[in-house]
Amino acid sequence: MKAFFKENFKTLYFFYQYLGYRMFLLLFFSFLMVLMDSVGLAMFLPLLQVADEGAAIGKENDKVGYYISQLFDMLHLDLNVYTMLVLIVILFSAKALFAYYASKYSVINQQLFAKGLRLRLADGLRDMAYKDFVTADIGRTQNSLIGEAWQVVNACSLYLSAIKNGMFILVYLGFAFFFDWKFSILVALGGGLSNLFYKRYYTKTEKLSRNITQNNHRYSGIVVEVVNHYKYLKATGRNYLFFNRLKDELDRLIKNNIDVGILGARLSAVREPMTILVICVVIMVHTAIFQSPLSAIMIILLLFYRIMQKVMDIQTCWNSYLSGVGTIENMQDFQSYLDQHREVYSGIQPLQRIDSIELKNIQLFYQNYKALNNISLHIEKNQSIAFVGESGSGKTSLINLISTLIPFDEGAFLVNGKGIELFSNVEYKSKIGYIAQEPTIFNADIFDNVTFWAERTDENLQKFEEVIEMSSMKNFLESLAEKEKTLLGNNGINISGGQKQRISIARELYRDVEVLIMDEATSALDSATEHLVKESIESLKGKVTIISIAHRLSTIQHADRIYLMEQGGIVAEGDFEELKQKSTYFRNLTVLQGM
Numbered sequence: 001m002k003a004f005f006k007e008n009f010k011t012l013y014f015f016y017q018y019l020g021y022r023m024f025l026l027l028f029f030s031f032l033m034v035l036m037d038s039v040g041l042a043m044f045l046p047l048l049q050v051a052d053e054g055a056a057i058g059k060e061n062d063k064v065g066y067y068i069s070q071l072f073d074m075l076h077l078d079l080n081v082y083t084m085l086v087l088i089v090i091l092f093s094a095k096a097l098f099a100y101y102a103s104k105y106s107v108i109n110q111q112l113f114a115k116g117l118r119l120r121l122a123d124g125l126r127d128m129a130y131k132d133f134v135t136a137d138i139g140r141t142q143n144s145l146i147g148e149a150w151q152v153v154n155a156c157s158l159y160l161s162a163i164k165n166g167m168f169i170l171v172y173l174g175f176a177f178f179f180d181w182k183f184s185i186l187v188a189l190g191g192g193l194s195n196l197f198y199k200r201y202y203t204k205t206e207k208l209s210r211n212i213t214q215n216n217h218r219y220s221g222i223v224v225e226v227v228n229h230y231k232y233l234k235a236t237g238r239n240y241l242f243f244n245r246l247k248d249e250l251d252r253l254i255k256n257n258i259d260v261g262i263l264g265a266r267l268s269a270v271r272e273p274m275t276i277l278v279i280c281v282v283i284m285v286h287t288a289i290f291q292s293p294l295s296a297i298m299i300i301l302l303l304f305y306r307i308m309q310k311v312m313d314i315q316t317c318w319n320s321y322l323s324g325v326g327t328i329e330n331m332q333d334f335q336s337y338l339d340q341h342r343e344v345y346s347g348i349q350p351l352q353r354i355d356s357i358e359l360k361n362i363q364l365f366y367q368n369y370k371a372l373n374n375i376s377l378h379i380e381k382n383q384s385i386a387f388v389g390e391s392g393s394g395k396t397s398l399i400n401l402i403s404t405l406i407p408f409d410e411g412a413f414l415v416n417g418k419g420i421e422l423f424s425n426v427e428y429k430s431k432i433g434y435i436a437q438e439p440t441i442f443n444a445d446i447f448d449n450v451t452f453w454a455e456r457t458d459e460n461l462q463k464f465e466e467v468i469e470m471s472s473m474k475n476f477l478e479s480l481a482e483k484e485k486t487l488l489g490n491n492g493i494n495i496s497g498g499q500k501q502r503i504s505i506a507r508e509l510y511r512d513v514e515v516l517i518m519d520e521a522t523s524a525l526d527s528a529t530e531h532l533v534k535e536s537i538e539s540l541k542g543k544v545t546i547i548s549i550a551h552r553l554s555t556i557q558h559a560d561r562i563y564l565m566e567q568g569g570i571v572a573e574g575d576f577e578e579l580k581q582k583s584t585y586f587r588n589l590t591v592l593q594g595m
């Protein structure tokens with residue numbers, strides 16, 4: 001049953017995954033509501049009869065009257081104008097009550113769906129493998145998480161409304177059929193035929209909707225790039241070129257949106273004449289062919305009016321829903337994309353501390369490109385090691401691998417002598433500090449940036465002061481009017497590159513990590529500040545394991561072990577002096593740097 005539903009009603013199943021039984025509750029209350037409405041409407045003819053003829057209803061060919069008099073008999077009630085009126089009031093009150101529950105579940109469904117959808121996407125993004133993240137379409141990622149989630153929720157409401165309206169039509173038709181089956185068949189036929197006419201509008205809307213989704217992704221992608229590279233674009237005047245790309249995409253997006261709007265307007269314009277046409281034809285056929293008097297179908301005309309309203313609603317809902325089809329498809333694809341690229345760590349063993357890290361014959365590939373080749377090394381607790389080598393030799397790839405940011409393809413990665421895959425990755429990462437080439441600054445104040453939004457208790461403030469001192473930021477902080485409450489702006493736009501790096505270092509020191517990984521962490525510092533930071537980092541020597549990459553050899557002069565890398569492999573190793581003896585390349589480097 002579930003498999004059938006999943007296969008044939010993919011969209012409905014998608015909504016069901018988030019809404020569960022609530023989806024059916026909404027439809028159930030809507031059904032009860034329309035049932036009350038239909039029965040209430042059907043009461044009006046007997047009411048008029050009772051008013052005119054006393055209780056003399058239910059004669060031959062008066063099916064409604066017959067059932068009503070049966071009902072009143074069963075309830076031991078008199079059938080008169082007053083009891084009929086009370087019944088009508090009860091029926092319409094019940095309709096209002098069910099309408100309330102239907103609306104209530106509609107609102108609850110919308111909100112829960114929006115929440116569930118966003119949480120699932122956020123989870124997917126949180127758990128995505130970094131290796132896949134770097135190649136992901138950033139415009140699509142951003143758009144799916146922010147704007148599109150609401151569009152999908154809206155499309156879901158429209159889809160359910162279309163089902164609801166379809167259900168209304170069936171119930172009204174059922175009642176109309178009960179009154180006059182010939183007339184009802186004509187109405188159903190007319191409604192069905194008019195839908196054929198709308199079909200080509202639907203196909204066009206669907207196609208445009210897919211284009212709009214693509215436009216939106218491209219547009220968001222360009223916006224992200226403008227924000228990321230704003231400084232460069234502004235400095236070189238290329239912001240105009242880039243903004244032209246943005247404008248072109250916007251033009252295409254607007255054109256497609258206008259086309260969808262025009263289609264919708266055409267649909268609205270033909271809807272009323274089409275309805276009148278169907279009504280007229282049906283009445284004509286009814287009177288001319290079946291030769292029934294119009295008075296006999298008055299009550300059905302009332303139902304018919306309701307039906308045509310719902311037919312119009314269903315068409316509007318369906319067309320609007322179709323304009324969101326591209327977004328729904330994208331959302332489904334994007335979710336499976338995130339599921340497929342989820343990072344999987346099965347290890348559960350707790351990791352008390354990291355005593356050693358060992359790599360044995362490690363190989364790493366980016367598609368077919370071998371970025372790391374046969375890497376073997378052993379790092380003891382509290383050792384300080386460094387990687388040097390020319391650009392592209394694989395240094396960043398290696399530290400990314402050690403931090404488990406990217407997985408290795410072949411070889412063995414041991415922690416405390418056991419395969420890393422046995423340990424909980426969350427625990428391993430909680431012991432690793434990472435300072436990237438590009439310092440990471442959040443749009444928050446200095447305290448939150450360093451402590452990662454820790455509570456401002458005396459204890460935390462004291463620890464904050466300590467790491468500020470260790471990362472040579474004390475003077476800088478004291479020069480600021482707002483001190484640690486100074487806001488750093490988007491991506492640290494308000495501070496210098498060196499200050500950003502020191503904040504990144506302070507953040508890792510605050511975490512009390514066991515292994516500190518630094519990818520050219522001091523490259524943006526002036527020589528005097530670099531010296532101070534270097535002293536702070538050296539003061540950590542013997543207290544934490546330090547793994548660093550540095551082009552400026554002075555920062556790694558005192559490292560316990562230095563590995564020289566070339567084309568993804570380690571070609572020499574030793575302490576600073578040993579390496580100078582072993583490698584001409586390294587010796588030349590020291591000469592070039594005046595060491």
Ligand SMILES: Nc1ncnc2c1ncn2[C@@H]1O[C@H](COP(=O)(O)OP(=O)(O)OP(=O)(O)O)[C@@H](O)[C@H]1O
Nearest residue numbers: 134366369371389390391392393394395396397398
């Ligand atoms: N995500 C990736 N996809 C494909 N190739 C990559 C990827 N990341 C890095 N590479 C390639 O792998 C090689 C090693 O890159 P890596 O960044 O590790 O070098 P590096 O020694 O740190 O360089 P640099 O000193 O310039 O930062 C380079 O040839 C690079 O082009």
